[in-house]
Amino acid sequence: MSNKNYKHVSYLWDDAKAAELAGDEVGLLIYRSNLLGADLRLTNYGGGNTSCKAFAKDPLTGQETEIMWVKGSGGDIGTLKRSGLAALYVDRLRSLKNIYRGVEFEDEMVELFNHCIYDLASKAPSIDTPLHGFLPFKHIDHLHPDAAIAIAAAKDGKQITQDLFGGTIGWVEWKKPGFELGLSLKKCLDENPGIRGIMLGSHGLFTWGDTAYESYVNTLDVIEKCAEYIESNLGKKGPVFGGQKIESLPKEQRLSQAASLAPILRGFTSSKQKMVGHFTDDDRVLQFINSNDLDRLAPLGTSCPDHFLRTKISPLVLELAPNEDLSDVAAIKAKLAPAFEAYRAMYTEYYNTCKHDNSPAIRDTNPVVILYPGVGMFTFSKDKQTTRVAAEFYTNAINVMRGAEAISEYTSLPRQEAFDIEYWLLEEAKLQRMPKPKSLSGRIALITGSAGGIGKAIAHKFVQEGAVVVLNDINQERLDEAVAEFTAAYGKDSVAATLLNVTDEASSAAAFDAAALAFGGVDIVVNNAGISISKSIAEHTLEEWDRLYDILVKGQFIVSKAGVAVLRKQGFGGDIINIVSKNAVVAGPNNPGYGSAKAAQAHLTRLLAAELGADKIRVNTVNPDAVIANSNIWAGGWAEGRAKAYGITVDELPAYYAKRTLLNEIILPEDIANACFAFVGGLLGKSTGNALNVDGGVAMGFYR
CATH class of the missing domain: 3.40.225.10 (Class II aldolase/adducin N-terminal domain)
Structure with missing residues (x-):
């Protein structure tokens, strides 16, 4: 050869x-x-x-x-x-x-x-x-x-x-x-x-x-x-996997169904701990899940120890039509609940039947691999790398079943042998030695305008604390640069990316679909995207007024609405953080459009906090001021406008802003990121409708 x-x-x-x-x-x-x-x-x-x-x-x-x-x-x-x-x-x-x-x-x-x-x-x-x-x-x-x-x-x-x-x-x-x-x-x-x-x-x-x-x-x-x-x-004994039983939906419809269903599945699989998802509609997967032999082979589980250690003893096969109407979330949850209950009962019985006197305690009884005939395969695990690898391993298991069935008959490991690997005391010791999860492990964040400035700083902070993030921007080139930066720093499993125009409902919906396909849903929505225009009322145009309100107020509304729909599908709450401004409270010169739009953002925060509390969705505000470093807010004449309002030059702005604060500090994007983390990191889980000022101390901005 x-x-x-x-x-x-x-x-x-x-x-x-x-x-x-x-x-x-x-x-x-x-x-x-x-x-x-x-x-x-x-x-x-x-x-x-x-x-x-x-x-x-x-x-x-x-x-x-x-x-x-x-x-x-x-x-x-x-x-x-x-x-x-x-x-x-x-x-x-x-x-x-x-x-x-x-x-x-x-x-x-x-x-x-x-x-x-x-x-x-x-x-x-x-x-x-x-x-x-x-x-x-x-x-x-x-x-x-x-x-x-x-x-x-x-x-x-x-x-x-x-x-x-x-x-x-x-x-x-x-x-x-x-x-x-x-x-x-x-x-x-x-x-x-x-x-x-x-x-x-x-x-x-x-x-x-x-x-x-x-x-x-x-x-x-x-x-x-x-x-x-x-x-x-292949084919000598008959069609692969007994031939095709159902047809796959067209690609676009498969992705649409998967994006709609993923947050619901994430809600079920996260009953013990937050899980991160992965979806694939690989041709090898579709051939298996659409086949006549699926019902016979799927319950057998996998054979290779490396496979089932990552995929559990067997997958959950959904009894949903490929084109099932998923719009009634409550009805779909009611339809799926018995399947998850049955799986958990099966896994519990497997544990109780096979356990030894010294076996470790039963682990999460939820499925890792979920098969949706006609659509594709979902996997859920503690982080993106683990869930992606689980999908790869089950695809390998499909290949093994396909080959074994072609030449003979597939056999899986006896349940007791599988259990003795899964609950091996040496494997348990290895699990116990693993680092303690970070504060945001298992959490998914979508931060608008996260390809630069404050948004990118927030994304960096969240990834460093264990989250995965959906980077987005209206500018493809800037987004590509941010993705390359995050991939180099944290690896490919830390980040997904999508274009997002916050003023467009379709664009926002597509962004949350991208989050669902990449990670299974979302936990944290940060409304950060914005622009700034500093002009007197005489100089301010109607077009500028509309642009400010479109991006800041309507954008926050559109993104929050889409985010709430996903959070409710998951059913375990979450966080919305709105990056507002000191200007929501402080009345200053040459600022009617921006300041009033920021005030609207702040009150929308309070309104949503009041509405969403029953869903355990916390809605809070971070009020920055004078974040100059690496911030896009200073483009488009804002710096010149503020300098003119204060009677100073643009070069004098950083020192001017620092000196007017009680702490005499320059505010950086990282300071805003830290404030966002304070809301979602676990210590303020019972805080909603609140505002956190990050301005170095501006007395006029104190909340009364």
Whole structure:
């Protein structure tokens, strides 16, 4: 097989880059790992692990000794760096066999890995460490490719593996990862000398080589052969997944239905903690959820441990018509409630049936994966990355079911085996070690005008505190720059983006649809977008008056109305914060349009607070003053107008504004962001209809 002519996997090896790493086995391990992780057909995000063995000097004896570098606990091979590797003495790791007390006690071996560590600064060893350590090969890949798992999860996968590879790939029956599985791999190799890899029943694939390149090519060759076999058998037993049962809605209608339904689903799945959503209508997903076999296969759940740890034991399938009328929110909630209650009851029964005396307490009983035939797949989890990865893993599970059904019959793990992985005490310990959630974890914020100035500062603050944000602006170029900035600083899962003209109802509705599709809904709406015009009444035009009221007052009304509709669908309250101004209270010269519009914004805050309290929607005001740095408000002649009103020059404005405050402070966008966070960060959860002045202390702006 030509190394560069694969059909089902990507050959990415660059001889020149590899040559630069010649002699550096660890460097070549990192290089190979990153190439393998770059192709999601080979392994999922965070799934699989890789290793190499090489000699290094023992710091105590000075003697050359064999060391194994293996991906440590957590992390992803696609982005793996040296700091993500665990480094262990091979002889010490293998000597642990001498004190191993048997499978009932294998969990105790994990702490003993620490006695084998060579590099004290390296990553903590993972549960898969002995799987690599007991095999003699210099370079080893353990991956979860869909094509291989399809064979591993097939009813007669062992025989298929034997026939397909002519005995050159071994087979180890399902065992959860750990010390016992490591011994089983070594036993399989001893009984089948000369094999090039081992298939793990219902789990994944082990392949190896004497060099990084040999291991890489061996891995690609094996996976390619699995994929070719599956493709050659597709359709021989009949249509994929038993053929199509229903048709998908057209793309635009699918997205519209998903955007309408997502906040309702988020409300149900957030009954224990706030969840962030993800939606996909990938063709592979649609083929599965629209099929005749959906009702048979979906309840079986997934097979690979990496899959069901992120997707739960099985998905919830919605009994809604693709074109269901979703306009009556109360009726849709009433229709869906029994399905969620049934799912929670099923999960509770699964826990109670399978639990052990020392099992961790039952976790959230809500579904992670929700399938809507004809429309697509929703996933919900604690943050965007986790929910996006859950969607990717369930898509992988669909691929596995598709392949297994094509060549044989799909089998999932027995429920008890699945439970023993999901509620494994070692997994629980890992969960307990995770950092405490930030104040805004699980929260979704839409801040109008967030591509610059105060709005962008608020968005930065919210993301830093754990939220995801929907950046928006009326200017595409400015929005693109903001998205690039946030992505570079916080990663792609922190942000979504949409154009938004706050004066247009359709634009506002589309922005909240974008929030629903990206994250499942919204928790915090900040009305920040605005303009400023400073002129005397004689100079003020009607067009300027209308523009101020359109953007500031009507814009706040339009966005709030659309936001309230989403918040009510979710049913667990939320926050609206209106960025108003000291000018809502203070009467100054040359300010009739802007000042009166700000006063209208302030009173609209109070009116909505009074109306929305029963929905647990808090509505509050932040009143800035003289925020000059990075603020768009000073464009369009405002600075000149204010300078003229005070009889000073534009350059003198910052000092003038600071000196007139009681604290003699210049106000920055970050100060306004901090005030917004004060309202939503958890300490003021019982505050609504209030105003927080952030002006350095302007006595005329005091609320009476």
